[in-house]
Amino acid sequence: MKDAIDQKLIVLTGATRGLGRALTMEMARLGHTVLGCGRSRAAVDDLRSKFTVPHDFATVDVIDDKGVRVWAQRLIKQHGAPDLLLNNAAIINRNAPLWQVSAAEFSAVIDTNIKGVANVIRHFVPAMVARRRGVIVNFSSGWGRSTDAQVAPYCATKWAIEGLTQALAQELPPGMAAISLNPGIINTEMLQSCFGGSAAGFPTPEQWAKSAAPFLLKLGASHNGQSLTAPG
Numbered sequence: 001m002k003d004a005i006d007q008k009l010i011v012l013t014g015a016t017r018g019l020g021r022a023l024t025m026e027m028a029r030l031g032h033t034v035l036g037c038g039r040s041r042a043a044v045d046d047l048r049s050k051f052t053v054p055h056d057f058a059t060v061d062v063i064d065d066k067g068v069r070v071w072a073q074r075l076i077k078q079h080g081a082p083d084l085l086l087n088n089a090a091i092i093n094r095n096a097p098l099w100q101v102s103a104a105e106f107s108a109v110i111d112t113n114i115k116g117v118a119n120v121i122r123h124f125v126p127a128m129v130a131r132r133r134g135v136i137v138n139f140s141s142g143w144g145r146s147t148d149a150q151v152a153p154y155c156a157t158k159w160a161i162e163g164l165t166q167a168l169a170q171e172l173p174p175g176m177a178a179i180s181l182n183p184g185i186i187n188t189e190m191l192q193s194c195f196g197g198s199a200a201g202f203p204t205p206e207q208w209a210k211s212a213a214p215f216l217l218k219l220g221a222s223h224n225g226q227s228l229t230a231p232g
Helices: 018-028 041-050 065-079 103-131 153-171 189-201 205-217
Strands: 010-011 033-038 056-059 084-087 136-138 176-182 227-229
Touching: 010 018, 010 205, 018 033, 018 041, 033 041, 033 065, 033 176, 041 056, 056 065, 065 103, 084 103, 084 205, 103 136, 103 153, 136 153, 153 176
Parallel strands: 010 033, 010 084, 033 056, 084 136, 136 176, 176 227
Antiparallel strands: none
């Protein structure tokens, strides 16, 4: 367990699967407190069974602004403002040319990947600003800095995250940071939906988290506005 002075309070969206779950497990192993959310009640209950107090996991869909507000208010009241806010929750469209992506599917990707990030920022960042301390990491992608066919909606959202983060960085007071993070190419369900069997050639989320967690924990005010890539 870390000394109290070294312990960080971490809010993490999309904590129940993929990179989020791997980060939850690694951050907790390192002695930090994780306050996470996910859409699956069963997956949230599983995390609760593995990680008890002071960790906290809730069933929250980031596209629900009211739900995020209630969640944030409870956590801030019980724990205080987070040291590290990780906007990880995201979805991807089914592989298809843009003109074959339905309006409903396009909206779902936009709502989760952009509006969901804004909702979390809206309800957690004021408490961080009030104490003029804390780091916000908005998960981007290699497809937030380049593009590929069949994933245009996802690319659009991650390019948006890059711009949103740059603007947010200019709005924060000294002592804080907003950073966009390309996690790299990891063998998640999301990657498998695009790469198929070849996704197996990339690191697992658990392997990735071993290097990504220490990297994230070292981020500070000097990194404000940067577009970074996690170590592989």
